[in-house]
Amino acid sequence: MDWLTLSGRPALVVGAGGLGGASAVALAAQGAPVVLVDLDEERLESVSRAAKDAGGSVRTIAADLRSARRCREVVAEASGLAGVPQIFVHAVGRNVRRPVLELGDEDWRAIVELNLSTAYWLGRAVGALMVEAGYGRMTFVSSVSGLLAHADHAAYAATKGGLNQLLRVMAREWAARGVTVNAVAPGYIETGLTRDHLDRDGNREALESLVPARRLGVPEEIADAVTFLSSDRARFITGQVLYVDGGRVLV
Ligand SMILES: NC(=O)c1ccc[n+]([C@@H]2O[C@H](COP(=O)([O-])OP(=O)(O)OC[C@H]3O[C@@H](n4cnc5c(N)ncnc54)[C@H](O)[C@@H]3O)[C@@H](O)[C@H]2O)c1
Numbered sequence: 414m415d416w417l418t419l420s421g422r423p424a425l426v427v428g429a430g431g432l433g434g435a436s437a438v439a440l441a442a443q444g445a446p447v448v449l450v451d452l453d454e455e456r457l458e459s460v461s462r463a464a465k466d467a468g469g470s471v472r473t474i475a476a477d478l479r480s481a482r483r484c485r486e487v488v489a490e491a492s493g494l495a496g497v498p499q500i501f502v503h504a505v506g507r508n509v510r511r512p513v514l515e516l517g518d519e520d521w522r523a524i525v526e527l528n529l530s531t532a533y534w535l536g537r538a539v540g541a542l543m544v545e546a547g548y549g550r551m552t553f554v555s556s557v558s559g560l561l562a563h564a565d566h567a568a569y570a571a572t573k574g575g576l577n578q579l580l581r582v583m584a585r586e587w588a589a590r591g592v593t594v595n596a597v598a599p600g601y602i603e604t605g606l607t608r609d610h611l612d613r614d615g616n617r618e619a620l621e622s623l624v625p626a627r628r629l630g631v632p633e634e635i636a637d638a639v640t641f642l643s644s645d646r647a648r649f650i651t652g653q654v655l656y657v658d659g660g661r662v663l664v
Pocket residue numbers: 428429430431432433434450451452453456476477478479503504505506507527528554555556557598599600601602603604605606607
């Protein structure tokens with residue numbers, strides 16, 4: 414447990430879904446006081462219970478993050494609850510699977526706003542505090558779609574590619590101030606985001622066949638990578654996108 418040195422380091426995790434929830438539980442189990450933010454109060458409660466079962470503590474804020482102002486407020490609120498964040502994890506996102514010619518303007522706008530704008534708004538607000546404190550570990554949840562050209566993923570892929578570049582610039586600007594900024598890029602993991610798609614038309618088997626490891630991932634495998642990048646063991650790693658995908662981007 415001491416190896417990761419997370420004990421007493423305040424963590425702000427946004428997104429209580431499959432990947433954010435597992436990350437919040439993993440960080441809390443390592444002793445970080447976690448503040449978890451999501452729209453969905455039931456998910457907040459269930460993650461908070463799981464963290465308690467794992468011997469950790471998670472406090473929650475129910476919030477819709479779709480404005481710069483709300484993001485700033487949430488960061489201030491989280492600092493009041495657990496202390497200025499030393500760890501930040503961005504794990505909110507959505508997808509609409511449609512070909513470019515059928516993707517509506519509203520779908521484009523909503524995906525860009527949630528996947529990319531909230532990363533900028535929250536990253537900026539948390540980054541200001543971390544730079545001032547001279548310490549921080551930020552991890553964004555990107556995707557293999559930020560690299561591969563998956564059909565029907567135009568807006569989603571564009572936001573993940575944009576996120577990868579956003580974090581590289583943040584990493585460069587803040588490297589001398591003790592703040593590291595990285596991403597984990599999951600392959601196919603079964604969560605609320607992917608379940609319906611996986612359950613339809615043989616999609617699960619088709620996707621498994623594209624993964625050299627021949628299986629889907631589980632949320633805990635993403636949480637393990639997030640926990641490492643959030644720790645002092647990763648102190649000289651910054652501006653990186655770590656693929657946690659069973660080899661998906663190799664083929
Ligand atoms: N599951 C996968 O296979 C996979 C693969 C690659 C990348 N990702 C990325 O991982 C991240 C998390 O995905 P997940 O699989 O945990 O999805 P999920 O759907 O399980 O969780 C997303 C969470 O975001 C919350 N949310 C949505 N809109 C919000 C808003 N306006 N304000 C606050 N919270 C809001 C939802 O309530 C939900 O709890 C996303 O960025 C996603 O793109 C997931």
